[in-house]
Amino acid sequence: MTHASHDLTLADIARHLNVAFEGDGSQPIRGLATLKDAQADQVAFLANRAYLKDLAVTQAAAVLLHPEHGKSCPVPRLEIDNPYLGYATLSQLFDPLPARDIPGIHPSAVVAESATLGEGVSVQANAVIEEGVVLGDDVIIGAGSMVGADSIIGEGTRLHANVTVCHGVVIGKRAILQSGCVIGGDGFGFAHDGGQWHKIAQLGGVVLGDDVEVGSCSSIDRGALGNTVIGNDVKIDSQVQIAHNVTVGDHSALAGCVGIAGSTHVGRHCMLGGGVGLSGHLTICDGVQVTGMSLVTNSIHEPGVYSSGTGAMNNAQWRKNAVRFKQLDEIAKRLSRLEKNHRGQS
Amino acid sequence: MTHASHDLTLADIARHLNVAFEGDGSQPIRGLATLKDAQADQVAFLANRAYLKDLAVTQAAAVLLHPEHGKSCPVPRLEIDNPYLGYATLSQLFDPLPARDIPGIHPSAVVAESATLGEGVSVQANAVIEEGVVLGDDVIIGAGSMVGADSIIGEGTRLHANVTVCHGVVIGKRAILQSGCVIGGDGFGFAHDGGQWHKIAQLGGVVLGDDVEVGSCSSIDRGALGNTVIGNDVKIDSQVQIAHNVTVGDHSALAGCVGIAGSTHVGRHCMLGGGVGLSGHLTICDGVQVTGMSLVTNSIHEPGVYSSGTGAMNNAQWRKNAVRFKQLDEIAKRLSRLEKNHRGQS
Amino acid sequence: MTHASHDLTLADIARHLNVAFEGDGSQPIRGLATLKDAQADQVAFLANRAYLKDLAVTQAAAVLLHPEHGKSCPVPRLEIDNPYLGYATLSQLFDPLPARDIPGIHPSAVVAESATLGEGVSVQANAVIEEGVVLGDDVIIGAGSMVGADSIIGEGTRLHANVTVCHGVVIGKRAILQSGCVIGGDGFGFAHDGGQWHKIAQLGGVVLGDDVEVGSCSSIDRGALGNTVIGNDVKIDSQVQIAHNVTVGDHSALAGCVGIAGSTHVGRHCMLGGGVGLSGHLTICDGVQVTGMSLVTNSIHEPGVYSSGTGAMNNAQWRKNAVRFKQLDEIAKRLSRLEKNHRGQS
Missing domain, CATH: 3.40.1390.10 (MurE/MurF, N-terminal domain)
Incomplete structure (x- = not known):
């Protein structure tokens, strides 16, 4: 190849x-x-x-x-x-x-009259550029991609095929968006009243810095009021979910299948392993690494490596141990009692 | 914004x-x-x-x-x-x-002659409406979205850009489908014979109720025989996977990255945290909450809050504990032995 | 239905x-x-x-x-x-x-002159076929799908709507790609230098065998140097992430939300349950089953069933046990001390 x-x-x-x-x-x-x-x-x-x-x-x-x-x-x-x-x-x-990116607008692409295109821009087959969009010089919009109204994309950024950038999104320079990713879908916000959900319009946007990469089929939701903000040189793998009003600091890297819940702040130079989940409203300081498939439910204030879970083992052996996990508190109490008795005897 | x-x-x-x-x-x-x-x-x-x-x-x-x-x-x-x-x-x-949704069919959209469109419908650039589709009044089909043959979409429902609704899907009123989601892809069904997989055509459909929301890049598979059914006012976040023949009761909410395996029934007013996994063929009663990244392998018959897993900790500390998890059954047995001996001594 | x-x-x-x-x-x-x-x-x-x-x-x-x-x-x-x-x-x-797949190229589809189409091929509305693509007989390209430059698709393969096949991908015969999946997005490869990430162009491709199925919104990344290779009769569910240079052996099945990190080799006749995560650079031998949401961090050399994690329980009960997990190493040491003392007394 x-x-x-x-x-x-x-x-x-x-x-x-x-x-x-x-x-x-x-x-x-x-x-x-x-x-x-x-x-x-x-x-x-x-x-x-x-x-x-x-x-x-x-x-x-x-x-x-x-x-x-x-x-x-x-x-x-x-x-x-x-x-x-x-x-x-x-x-x-x-x-x-x-070598294949020939500047110009493919005849099948739909570009709104009010859109502003820089020099050397390529809009490929069946792509759609809505009203008020601004594309910097040398931007490439792949086949079937959509850029929503009033979004701004910095020079040299590439959207591969079938990418969706919703309205009011700001993307920096030299960013790369892989196919199937969605930037600026609605955050998950509802008020609960009388047993029903009432939608909260997601009025914020998404801001991606320079040199950001977003993997295939990943989604970064727009903010509820303020913006969801991804810093410069942040690298995001495939199948990642970033919820509304999350911020990710410069130079951090998020591996595949990571999920970050709403309003959590991830620092600079962080690395999240595959499948890691961060709860909402947390603060993760700079320089934190979290190993694969760990769940983080509390803020982290010290740089370092963090983990949860246990690795796979033979199923028969695992079953015995997993059952004991459900007795763990009782086991600890029995141990304390035995220690106490023992001290009493000594 | x-x-x-x-x-x-x-x-x-x-x-x-x-x-x-x-x-x-x-x-x-x-x-x-x-x-x-x-x-x-x-x-x-x-x-x-x-x-x-x-x-x-x-x-x-x-x-x-x-x-x-x-x-x-x-x-x-x-x-x-x-x-x-x-x-x-x-x-x-x-x-x-x-304010931007102007009714009408964009010239680049492809709408089958046999489709029936209500009043005030908007079909945006490069969208595709296949044979026999019925769109209710004021339905909005975003740019690049596809509605498959014979699907029916209720009034006031909005498909954002690049949504896929496969054939024979029924969607209620005022539903919102975020970009990149797929409703009605084939369920994962194969018969095993002679070391090979044989595909089972997925002949059921998907039925979404009124006021349903589906997040970016989420997928709801069509049923094998009967339908996959999502109740009214169910809210589904991004990157969620719902397998064939699942049912979700009214007013339930599923956070990002949830996965529900085939034929599981989730009750009404349930809340599944981010990354939760439900095994197949379970019944989860009304009013159940499951906290983030928990795995549910058995049916739940009592309302309440359920959890599994453990939160992240410092990696060095975690390593020591995770190793002990693999010895847990042995630890419990040693404790029992000690208790027995102790009772023997007393 | x-x-x-x-x-x-x-x-x-x-x-x-x-x-x-x-x-x-x-x-x-x-x-x-x-x-x-x-x-x-x-x-x-x-x-x-x-x-x-x-x-x-x-x-x-x-x-x-x-x-x-x-x-x-x-x-x-x-x-x-x-x-x-x-x-x-x-x-x-x-x-x-x-019955609905009428051969022919829809007038709204964009097919490069240099593409080679077999007999009975159907290219549906607003699909895009780039330069140098080869489509075998009876291939079906769904509405809005994109086949990138120089990709080769074997006879009888079906791409549902809004599928993305990037450049230089090879797909076998009778494969089925569900909507929203992405084959051949860039793998996640960066060199770290001076606190910054430097992109490694992903020069390999993806090879899918015959009779492969890929679910909705799943992604299979292209190789960094060599190819990512999916064997014959491999069945992949929705929301699955397969990283660069992974290989999956014939007849294996991957359930929803599975994530496989880079350069891991999965054998033949393996079955990965929903949400399973495999770390990178592992070798999983033939005939391995991994149960839902397990994390595999070491190679597996014996066929059999493997598991990790613990099932959900009532939250109040779980809290007590999860706290004890963090004390597990200390509990084990206390038990050893008690056993030692006890032996000393006997």
């Missing part, structure tokens, strides 16, 4: 990373691969010691690695302090998508 | 709520806000004692509150028994969406 | 299943139903002993059942070794969808 959008040589690669190298600079480079799978026209990388064993036998054209591993490399090497960052940088060169 | 669709004064607001007030009725009201954030042309509300401290310093034009707090209010007051309901009522006045 | 696409008699049904029967073969059969609900023109089935009590009183035109229950059947019987498979087979006869 990796194919270069144009012809690159090993010398081009080294120049792009601004690293020196020894070897045949004219070697054509067709793509990237792991140390194990790389062929003679692919560049590989060593970013994790667990793969050191693969370095000795790699067939790659060259390997991105830290200088400390340079001597163990059997092929031309590209020495760099953060090889994983080097790999990220190179990966952009081999992405086939940008 | 809050902007009135027309000019409103404080007197208009009071009249709309049918409450008396003292003060300058000619004060223009531009929107709603919290006690803390409200400016001089916004109305605030006090619905939770936790915010009493904000009342004393509010800058709001007026405050919706219970008569018991009237004397503490430094600005004109709108006294009402359920201030949160009052807020819900007023919020509708400031929703910018309705 | 069940209506035959053409007129069928009981004799037709028996012939279709290749089973003998006694009774009036001319009886028209209008659909299928449960033993309890079946009317005189519907066929029912007995596939679970729990419903034996309903057999005695069924009003069905005929019942599909195992020969061992033949004598208990008060109406004409269709004896078959696997009645549930018989039901699956018959269900296809009553599916109203196929």
Whole structure:
């Protein structure tokens, strides 16, 4: 699946990373691969010691690695302090998508007259841009996507196909919205009276910062009164739910299937593992990591790693333990009683 | 983000709520806000004692509150028994969406000749209405949404953009379907034979009652034989999965990321917290609340609050406890043995 | 909701299943139903002993059942070794969808000139087929669906409405993709450097085998370098998230809300219950079952049933036990101390 959008040589690669190298600079480079799978026209990388064993036998054209591993490399090497960052940088060169993004409005797209489009904007087939929308330069709106009235999208942002941005949403620069995600659906707000629910119109919006990514089928709800706010460089995986009036600080990352309930504030540089749930109205300070599928019901005021739950075990063994969990308070009391009796005897 | 669709004064607001007030009725009201954030042309509300401290310093034009707090209010007051309901009522006045819904069929929409459309229906850009569909009066079908063959949608119901209603679905009046939700996808039904799966065509439909709301990216599967049935005034948040032949009773509310497995029956006035999972073929009686991320594997026959799991703690502390969970049955047995020995000694 | 696409008699049904029967073969059969609900023109089935009590009183035109229950059947019987498979087979006869799929490209659909379409292909209203796509014979692309550049879809595969298949995805034969699902969105890959995230272009693709089903609003991310690979006859329910470079072996089934983190390998004939989470970089061997909402953080090398978590209980009781969970390590240590003392006394 990796194919270069144009012809690159090993010398081009080294120049792009601004690293020196020894070897045949004219070697054509067709793509990237792991140390194990790389062929003679692919560049590989060593970013994790667990793969050191693969370095000795790699067939790659060259390997991105830290200088400390340079001597163990059997092929031309590209020495760099953060090889994983080097790999990220190179990966952009081999992405086939940008070459296909021809600026212009597809005839089947529907763009409101009152919308303002920057230069180089691409609105693809059957997309819809409603009244008052502002699209910055080089924005790409994928096929079937919808941008609701009065929303503002910053330059260089890409909506993949079938994305929904509701009305009154503000998105920063260079953001990436994967297919099927929904930004600005109504928050879940109802007043209860006489046994019935009465809808609270969700009058706030959503503000996404610069360099935000939102995964496939994720949803970020609009605020009830103020806005739901996602900071700069926040990365959100697929199937994530962010409720109304949540705020997420800059540089935080949320893995797949995370759910954050209303009005919770997540700090900067936080990392939430897959399936983590945060209750509503909490404050999570900067630098907090929560491991997969944990439930957080109280605010967290100290940076660090937090967890809940228990890992899977054989079902027969699990059944015995799970039953005991329901007796846990009683077990603790029996233990205390026994300790007391024991002390009485001594 | 809050902007009135027309000019409103404080007197208009009071009249709309049918409450008396003292003060300058000619004060223009531009929107709603919290006690803390409200400016001089916004109305605030006090619905939770936790915010009493904000009342004393509010800058709001007026405050919706219970008569018991009237004397503490430094600005004109709108006294009402359920201030949160009052807020819900007023919020509708400031929703910018309705003013934009111009009846009519956008030229890019595709509407089958055999479809029947009521008065005041709006079918927006690139929406698709298939054969035999019936849309009641004032139905709004958002951009890019699809209504499958023979589905029936009651008056005043709104599909936001990019909603999918599959064939043979029945939706009541005044329902709201947020973007990206899917009503009537196939249930997950397969017969197992010879190590392979054989698909069971899902021949039932989905019936949604009146005043139902379905959140962004949620899915409600069609029944295998009979219907999946969602009662009146049921509120469903985002990223919720409802499997085939589930029934949910009137006035129940399901928070984000809830999953309900096939053929489970949820009663009336139930509340499921975020991420709750219900196993299949259960019966949950009326008036049950389940707290966030709990797993329910048995039917519940008594109203009340139910929970499972444990909250997050510091990872180092958690590791020690989680390991002990796997020894729990053994711990309980050791305790019993010790108690027995102890009794033997006494 | 069940209506035959053409007129069928009981004799037709028996012939279709290749089973003998006694009774009036001319009886028209209008659909299928449960033993309890079946009317005189519907066929029912007995596939679970729990419903034996309903057999005695069924009003069905005929019942599909195992020969061992033949004598208990008060109406004409269709004896078959696997009645549930018989039901699956018959269900296809009553599916109203196929009759509506008229081959051809709807005028509102956008199909790139460089796309290659087989015979009998149906591209429905407002669907988009990008450059270089190949659609096999009898492929159906539902309204509003999008197939990205260079993707290949095998014969007889159906995309329901509003499905997104991103660029460079390969889908086998007879696959079924429910509405709102996204195949080939970017995996969640970023290099961390200087407190910031740097995107890794996701250069791999997704390969789905033959007879795969993907549920509503599910997402399968594209690989970072190699492909994400879903085997033949894998069945995936709604709201499922499959991360980059995951592989799932043939004939496995994943229930609703499952999440699988990156580079995990799931074997053949596995079954993951609703809401199950698998951490990244694991290997799950063939024949593993994981019960609902369990978290798997280690590889599994033995077939069998695995579980974690605890079932819901009354909240008051749960609170007491959940608090004790946080003391569990201390409780275990106290017990050991007591045992030691006790041994010292004896």
